[in-house]
Each structure stands twice: as structure tokens, then as C-alpha cells.
Amino acid sequence: MNIDAVTFLSVDLPALLAALFACLSCALVGNFLVLRRQSLMGDAISHAVLPGIVAGFLVAGTRDTLPMLAGALTAALVAGVMIELVRRLGRVEAGAAMGVVFTGLFALGVVLIEQGPARQVDLDADCVLYGQLEAILWLVPAGWSDLSDPAIWATLPRQVLQLAAVFTICLTIILIFFKEFTLVSFDPALADTLGLKSGLVQHVIVALAALAAIAAFEAVGSILVIAMLICPAATARLYTDRMGPQLALSLLVGGGTGVGGYGLAAFGPSLLGYDMAVNAAGSIAVLAGVILGLSILLAPRYGVLARITGRAVRGVAA
Amino acid sequence: MAMVGHNTLVVLLGATALGLAAGMVGCFMVLRRRALVSDALSHATLPGIVAAFLTGMALGVEGRSLPLLLTGAAISGAIAVATIQAIKRWTRLTEDAAIGAVLSVFFGAGVVLLSVVQELPAANAAGLKGFIFGQTAAMRTGEAMGLGALALLAAAMVWLFFKEFRLLAFDEGFARAAGWPTGRIDLALMALVTLVTVVGLQTVGLVLIIALLITPAATARFWTDDLARMLIIAGGVGAVSGGVGALLSSRFADLPAGAIIVLVATTLFFISLIVAPSRGLLGRSLRRARLRRALLAGELAP
Amino acid sequence: MLQRLLSDNFIPTADAGVGALAVSGLSVAYHQRLVLRDVTWTAPARGLVAVVGPNGAGKSTFLKAVLGLVPALTGTIEVYGRPLKRQRALIGYVPQRESVDWDFPVSALDVVTMGRYGLIGWGRRITGKHRAAAMQALDRVGMADFAHRQIGQLSGGQQQRVFLARALAQEARLYFMDEPLAGVDAATEQTILAVLRELDAEGRTVICVHHDLQTVAETFDHVLMLNGGLIAAGPVREALTEENLRRAYGQRASGLLLGPR
Numbered sequence: 001m002n003i004d005a006v007t008f009l010s011v012d013l014p015a016l017l018a019a020l021f022a023c024l025s026c027a028l029v030g031n032f033l034v035l036r037r038q039s040l041m042g043d044a045i046s047h048a049v050l051p052g053i054v055a056g057f058l059v060a061g062t063r064d065t066l067p068m069l070a071g072a073l074t075a076a077l078v079a080g081v082m083i084e085l086v087r088r089l090g091r092v093e094a095g096a097a098m099g100v101v102f103t104g105l106f107a108l109g110v111v112l113i114e115q116g117p118a119r120q121v122d123l124d125a126d127c128v129l130y131g132q133l134e135a136i137l138w139l140v141p142a143g144w145s146d147l148s149d150p151a152i153w154a155t156l157p158r159q160v161l162q163l164a165a166v167f168t169i170c171l172t173i174i175l176i177f178f179k180e181f182t183l184v185s186f187d188p189a190l191a192d193t194l195g196l197k198s199g200l201v202q203h204v205i206v207a208l209a210a211l212a213a214i215a216a217f218e219a220v221g222s223i224l225v226i227a228m229l230i231c232p233a234a235t236a237r238l239y240t241d242r243m244g245p246q247l248a249l250s251l252l253v254g255g256g257t258g259v260g261g262y263g264l265a266a267f268g269p270s271l272l273g274y275d276m277a278v279n280a281a282g283s284i285a286v287l288a289g290v291i292l293g294l295s296i297l298l299a300p301r302y303g304v305l306a307r308i309t310g311r312a313v314r315g316v317a318a
Numbered sequence: 319m320a321m322v323g324h325n326t327l328v329v330l331l332g333a334t335a336l337g338l339a340a341g342m343v344g345c346f347m348v349l350r351r352r353a354l355v356s357d358a359l360s361h362a363t364l365p366g367i368v369a370a371f372l373t374g375m376a377l378g379v380e381g382r383s384l385p386l387l388l389t390g391a392a393i394s395g396a397i398a399v400a401t402i403q404a405i406k407r408w409t410r411l412t413e414d415a416a417i418g419a420v421l422s423v424f425f426g427a428g429v430v431l432l433s434v435v436q437e438l439p440a441a442n443a444a445g446l447k448g449f450i451f452g453q454t455a456a457m458r459t460g461e462a463m464g465l466g467a468l469a470l471l472a473a474a475m476v477w478l479f480f481k482e483f484r485l486l487a488f489d490e491g492f493a494r495a496a497g498w499p500t501g502r503i504d505l506a507l508m509a510l511v512t513l514v515t516v517v518g519l520q521t522v523g524l525v526l527i528i529a530l531l532i533t534p535a536a537t538a539r540f541w542t543d544d545l546a547r548m549l550i551i552a553g554g555v556g557a558v559s560g561g562v563g564a565l566l567s568s569r570f571a572d573l574p575a576g577a578i579i580v581l582v583a584t585t586l587f588f589i590s591l592i593v594a595p596s597r598g599l600l601g602r603s604l605r606r607a608r609l610r611r612a613l614l615a616g617e618l619a620p
Numbered sequence: 621m622l623q624r625l626l627s628d629n630f631i632p633t634a635d636a637g638v639g640a641l642a643v644s645g646l647s648v649a650y651h652q653r654l655v656l657r658d659v660t661w662t663a664p665a666r667g668l669v670a671v672v673g674p675n676g677a678g679k680s681t682f683l684k685a686v687l688g689l690v691p692a693l694t695g696t697i698e699v700y701g702r703p704l705k706r707q708r709a710l711i712g713y714v715p716q717r718e719s720v721d722w723d724f725p726v727s728a729l730d731v732v733t734m735g736r737y738g739l740i741g742w743g744r745r746i747t748g749k750h751r752a753a754a755m756q757a758l759d760r761v762g763m764a765d766f767a768h769r770q771i772g773q774l775s776g777g778q779q780q781r782v783f784l785a786r787a788l789a790q791e792a793r794l795y796f797m798d799e800p801l802a803g804v805d806a807a808t809e810q811t812i813l814a815v816l817r818e819l820d821a822e823g824r825t826v827i828c829v830h831h832d833l834q835t836v837a838e839t840f841d842h843v844l845m846l847n848g849g850l851i852a853a854g855p856v857r858e859a860l861t862e863e864n865l866r867r868a869y870g871q872r873a874s875g876l877l878l879g880p881r
Contacts, residue, residue, distance in 0.1 A: 039414040090591045096353040096536045103529030104584030110577035130429045176743045186724050194738035195708035227422035234415045241725045241770035279433035285426025304408045
């Protein structure tokens with residue numbers, strides 16, 4: 001395997017950084033979805049943003065990021081409110097409510113994409129599903145020595161800077177309101193009796209998930225967003241019973257999966273002698289699944305093997 | 319009807335049959351609160367489809383042989399459902415996390431395999447992507463007829479095992495205690511869901527097929543508290559969505575069938591949410607207001 | 621914090637004759653079915669109150685509606701003479717144990733500290749002072765040794781004591797408890813009863829859903845008897861009569877109370 005520095009710096013490094021920050025933001029916010037048994041909110045949001053993105057494009061008439069982001073965020077919030085309304089007012093069970101709302105919005109997005117103006121550019125539903133990580137290029141640095149100049153980091157591609165900013169926002173908000181987020185996830189009724197509005201906090205959690213999902217989604221696609229919202233947090237659940245370690249571990253797993261999965265996709269096939277690269281977003285999702293699967297089997301206390309042997313030991317003792 | 323061609327008519331009837339079957343089977347998924355398991359099932363068909371395609375190529379069979387691809391889809395979908403059950407049973411993870419993880423990881427695996435196929439010189443992957451969002455236009459008449467027949471078979475099976483499925487959906491514990499083979503009934507139900515999903519892949523696509531299972535059933539729930547009626551209404555809503563959607567899409571080139579079918583169903587859902595007399599919004603708030611008035615006026619006898 | 625200080629100044633003492641809780645015309649409906657009808661009741665300014673009634677009488681619903689956790693169809697709620705919303709800091713709540721996710725990654729001490737989040741305020745750090753108060757509350761229910769256990773690894777009775785400690789950490793004036801003695805071991809029951817008496821002695825009001833009629837008179841001063849509406853209320857000796865019981869429980873009432881009263 002030999003990759004020259006320029007290729008790595010211009011193609012692989014920006015993609016790696018984008019994957020890293022996307023995975024970190026999703027993994028962090030995902031903890032609260034998993035703990036509140038709302039993992040599928042991630043599924044719902046990442047599908048529901050499609051019409052917003054297309055509408056943003058149709059209104060602005062360009063592929064600029066800002067109108068599309070605004071559209072996506074609006075669609076995500078609309079989806080969140082609609083799911084809540086259908087669930088509360090229609091007394092529809094949460095899973096079905098999500099299913100009805102997000103498929104409806106996604107279908108709307110697919111129809112909008114097929115209309116004239118959107119068709120002119122390469123806005124297609126495929127890249128919504130699995131992103132364009134490979135298309136993020138950083139053509140500025142000419143060699144390793146350039147990286148020591150701090151100014152050069154500001155020239156990173158827009159997507160990478162955006163993802164880094166979103167991660168910083170998520171991390172800051174969660175650190176500041178860690179106590180409130182934990183309380184509302186654990187016992188919303190107590191939060192209400194204490195006068196800490198649980199409804200508001202829940203909306204903030206959904207909004208953060210939407211922010212992480214939307215930022216990540218242009219680079220890595222909606223499927224990886226779902227994988228990253230759920231898998232790292234679920235993996236961490238198998239190792240710890242404390243909130244702090246839960247968050248830290250999920251970040252570690254999320255970041256590691258992002259970097260490792262990209263590495264596997266970009267360099268794995270050539271190591272095996274094939275002259276190709278496989279889809280990076282898909283490969284990160286698969287790696288996340290493998291790590292979760294291994295943890296399910298092998299985690300020291302809550303893993304399947306530990307449970308079986310623990311039961312056997314107890315059985316012998318009894 | 320005279321204005322549509324023979325092939326279109328078959329596709330249209332096929333979509334109607336699909337909607338009917340999905341609406342009926344979906345009732346049990348919604349009532350068992352497993353609506354989103356079918357989402358994982360449908361997303362998880364992708365790696366099966368692509369793997370079947372690769373297998374077919376290796377064996378020298380034509381890659382786009384529909385029965386082969388759909389068999390692959392059914393197998394990987396079934397593995398996904400079994401994985402969800404196993405995670406739920408053996409770990410502390412909750413069902414929602416299991417569903418989300420399985421859905422995204424299986425789909426991710428499908429995407430990786432798809433990117434491998436695209437790099438193969440001999441392969442033509444264009445047909446495979448059609449399963450993601452559906453592609454009614456590419457359906458051959460024979461295929462459409464076969465799929466329509468399968469959908470009708472699924473609908474008939476639901477009607478045949480109505481009693482057993484009702485027992486399972488209402489009170490699994492009681493059914494088991496009363497000596498019913500709940501495991502096997504559950505398996506039969508999941509097999510039907512898999513069948514409907516696989517049948518719907520070409521028409522609606524794997525991302526949106528879940529809507530045909532959930533939305534008509536949830537719509538029907540607003541109109542009735544009786545399961546048999548719910549089944550009929552859900553089947554009707556599904557059939558109308560499938561038929562109208564396919565018709566609209568055949569008339570207007572820029573309306574993709576899968577998405578339009580789903581939008582028709584979603585529209586019916588929201589109309590029902592508001593106007594359905596028994597559980598709809600208007601009916602309920604009217605009754606609540608009446609209760610409140612009666613209470614304040616002291617008309618209610620203690 | 622400011623709000624709490626202000627409200628503190630407004631709490632009339634027991635002598636002022638204003639009840640801790642004034643419920644007026646409260647009705648609650650689930651699914652168009654009236655669960656509670658027109659309850660008007662004023663809790664005493666201090667003491668222990670048992671909320672009794674048969675299964676499905678609306679006891680838990682009453683607590684939840686009073687706390688604003690379920691919407692009321694009609695009626696108003698006042699706590700120490702002011703609307704509930706402005707008196708949150710004065711209220712503590714011990715929910716039924718079933719409603720909790722025991723797998724959640726929090727320790728007993730974490731859970732008790734949550735009782736103080738209202739005092740700490742939005743976005744503020746948990747300081748040592750609050751942690752010490754939480755520890756003290758745990759100690760009061762005999763659970764200090766288990767402070768760092770994950771809550772799922774405690775026994776049912778221990779979990780109940782942790783929830784009681786959480787309410788104590790709130791330093792409320794008025795407590796609501798939903799069947800705190802249901803299904804707990806003898807040691808836990810003794811601890812909870814002792815804490816109830818301490819709260820009473822400190823001049824606080826405790827309103828407690830209670831299912832065991834036989835122990836009402838030993839522990840509580842007042843009783844609120846519900847069955848779809850108010851049946852009777854008042855000091856135990858006056859309200860817990862055979863006739864009221866028959867009105868609440870039907871004919872099964874004979875024998876609910878051991879011996880003549």
C-alpha cells in the first residue's frame with residue numbers, strides 16, 4: 001500500500017475528518033435517544049429532512065448549503081411536532097406515529113426531487129441515503145509540512161468546518177445542560193414537578209439530533225446517521241452503568257468507528273489486492289454494527305457470554 | 319380504464335392488490351406495536367438483493383432474475399428480524415435500539431455490496447438501485463401478474479388465520495397459556511409481512527414499503543374499534559392508495575409511483591385523524607366539550 | 621432560587637388557617653370516561669393525609685392531576701393559597717415504582733441529587749453542598765452505604781427508599797406519595813413510616829395514596845376517601861366510618877377494618 005502525501009491530504013484527510021466529526025456529534029446526541037427509548041426518532045428525522053432540503057433548494061434556486069440546511073432543520077422540527085401531535089391527539093402508538101409521518105415526508109421529498117427544477121442538478125435521492133464522503137476535497141496543502149501552519153486549517157472544506165462546528169455546539173449544550181438532559185431522560189414527571197419543563201428539554205434533544213443528523217447527512221447520508229445515532233450509544237450501554245462514562249465511551253466508539261470504517265473502505269480492498277474502494281458511509285455503518293455485535297457477545301457484565309456463564313456458575317452454586 | 323395500456327393495467331391492479339395485502343397484514347403489526355420492525359425488515363432486504371445478484375453472476379444465471387433477487391431479499395430480511403428478536407431477548411438493549419441498529423447496519427452492508435457491484439466490469443447494477451425507491455415502469459407484465467397473485471395470496475392467508483392472529487395480537491400470554499402455538503403463529507405473521515415487503519419492493523421501494531404496512535392500518539384504527547372491520551378498512555385504504563397512486567404515476571411521468579402511493583395513504587391518514595367519528599380529533603373534542611358542559615351544568619347524575 | 625425565597629415569605633403558618641392544598645371542582649376524564657368528578661377538598665395545613673379508595677377509584681389520577689401531570693377537565697388547584705405553577709418548589713413527589721426505567725445509568729446518589737435540580741437551577745453545576753444534602757437524605761432512609769450502586773441493582777424496598785430520599789432532598793413543604801408502602805419489606809416499611817412521622821413533626825404536609833385500610837388509623841391523621849369522586853374527608857376518626865367505607869367500597873366494606881372502631 002503506498003499512498004502519496006498529497007492524495008492523502010487532499011482526499012482522505014478531509015473525508016476522515018468529516019466522518020470523525022459526523023460520527024462524534026451523532027454518537028453524543030444518540031445517547032439521549034437510546035436512553036429515552038426513542039432511537040427511531042433518528043430514523044424518522046433523517047428521512048423526514050428530505051423535503052426540507054429539496055424545498056430549500058427550490059426556493060433558493062442554488063445548491064448553496066444555507067437554504068438547504070434551513071429547509072432541513074424546518075422539516076425536522078415539523079416532523080418532530082407532527083409525530084408528537086399524531087401520538088398525543090390521535091392516540092397512535094409512538095412507532096406507528098413515527099412511521100406514518102416520516103414516510104409521508106420522505107415520499108413528498110422524493111416527489112419534489114423528480115420535479116423539473118430539482119432535476120436539473122444532481123440532487124438525487126441516492127446521495128441522501130449514502131452521502132458523498134468521497135467528494136469532500138481539500139486541495140490546499142501540498143505536503144505534510146503545511147499542516148504545521150495553523151492558518152491552513154481554516155481552509156478546510158466547508159463540510160468539515162460545518163461538522164466540527166456542529167459537534168462543538170452539541171458538546172457545549174450537552175455539557176451545560178447535562179443535569180437537565182439526564183433528569184428528563186430518566187424521569188420526565190419529576191422534572192415537571194420540579195418546574196423544569198420536560199417538554200421543552202425533549203424538544204431540545206430532538207432539535208440537537210436533527211442538527212447533528214442534518215450536518216452529518218450531506219457528507220455521510222441518512223443511513224450512516226441512523227447507525228451513528230444508535231450503535232455507539234447502544235455499545236456503551238453494554239459496558240457501563242454511569243452517565244458520564246456512557247457518554248465518553250459512546251464518543252470513543254463513534255470516533256473510532258468513523259476513522260476505522262473510512263480506513264477500511266478506502267484502503268481495505270487495496271490491501272486485499274483489489275484495485276477499488278467501497279462505499280465509506282456503508283462501511284462505517286457495518287463496522288459500527290460489528291463492534292456492537294462483538295460487544296453484545298463479549299461485554300464483561302452485560303454480554304451474552306457473560307450472562308450464560310454467569311447463569312451456569314450460579315446454577316452450579318445452587 | 320380503456321385509456322391505459324395492458325401492461326399499465328396489470329401494474330395498476332398489482333399495486334391495488336399489494337395495498338390490500340399490506341393494509342391487512344399491517345393491522346397486526348401496528349396492534350402488536352411492532353410497526354417499525356417492518357422498517358428494519360425492508361431496509362435489510364438490500365444486502366440480500368445485492369448478494370443474490372452477485373451469487374447469480376458467479377453461477378452464470380442472469381443477474382436480474384427477479385425470483386432469485388427476491389429470494390435473497392426475503393432471506394436477509396428474515397435474518398434481520400431474527401437478529402432484532404435475539405438482541406431484545408439476550409441483551410439489556412431495548413427494541414427501538416435493536417431495530418435502529420439492525421436497520422442501519424444491514425442497509426450499510428447493502429450499500430457496501432452495491433459499491434462493489436458497481437466496480438465490477440461485467441455487472442449492470444442499474445436494476446438493483448430500482449429496489450430502493452421502486453420502479454414500476456421497469457416491471458414486465460408477467461412479473462407484475464405474479465407479484466399481484468402473491469399479494470392476493472397474502473391477503474387470503476390473513477383472512478384465513480384471522481382468529482389466530484387476533485389472539486396473538488390481543489393477548490400473547492393468554493394464547494400461550496391456552497395452548498396455542500404462539501411461536502408458530504408469530505412466525506406465520508412475520509412470514510406474511512416478509513412476503514408483502516418483498517412483493518412491494520419493485521412497486522414502492524424498500525425505503526417506503528413500510529408506509530403501506532403502517533399508514534392504512536393506523537388510518538383504519540380511527541374509524542373502528544372492531545378488528546375485523548379494521549382489517550377491511552385498512553385493506554380498502556391500502557388498495558385505494560395503491561390503485562390511485564399507480565394510476566397517477568402512469569399519467570404523469572414525473573410522479574414516481576412508490577412515493578405517490580405513500581402520499582395518497584398519508585393524506586387519507588390525516589383526513590381520518592381529523593374527521594373519523596369514533597377516534598378522530600373532531601369527534602373526540604366535541605364529546606369532551608359536551609362532557610365538560612354537562613358536568614358544569616350539573617346534568618350528570620352521580 | 622429567587623422564586624423560592626419569595627414563595628417562602630408567602631407561606632402562611634398553620635395558625636393562619638389556610639390549607640396546604642386547596643382543590644376546587646376538580647374533574648378528570650380519560651378517553652371520555654370520567655375518572656374523577658367534581659372533587660373539592662382542602663388539605664390541612666400540616667399532618668399526614670391518606671388517600672384511600674378501591675382499585676380504579678382515581679387515587680393516582682387525583683395526585684397526578686393535582687401535580688399537573690395529567691390535564692384536568694375542570695377545576696382549580698391552589699398550593700398554600702397560590703396557583704400550583706408558582707409553588708413548584710414547595711412540592712415533593714414520590715411516584716409509583718413501576719414508572720421507572722431501572723436500567724438507566726444512574727446511581728442511587730444521582731437519583732437523590734435529582735431532587736435538588738429545581739433548587740440548583742438551569743444549567744448550573746451540582747455543587748458539593750447539594751451533593752452533601754443528597755447524601756444526608758440517603759442517610760436518613762438508611763441507604764448511605766448504597767449511594768454508588770446503580771439503581772437497578774437495588775432491591776424493591778431499597779429503590780423505594782431512594783425515591784423517598786429524593787423527595788426529602790427536595791426540602792418541600794407539601795409531599796405527594798403514590799403508594800410508598802406497596803410491596804416493600806418490613807425494614808423499608810419501618811423506615812418510611814419513621815420518615816413520615818419526622819416530616820409531620822417538622823410541620824410538613826404529606827398526602828399519601830394508601831391501600832391498606834387497616835393501617836390508616838395507626839399512621840395518618842386525616843383521610844381523603846375517593847371513588848370516582850369525593851366520598852368523605854376529614855380526621856381519621858370522623859371520616860373512616862363503616863358507612864363511608866360502604867359508600868366507597870360497596871358491600872365488601874364489612875371486614876375491611878379489623879374490629880369495631
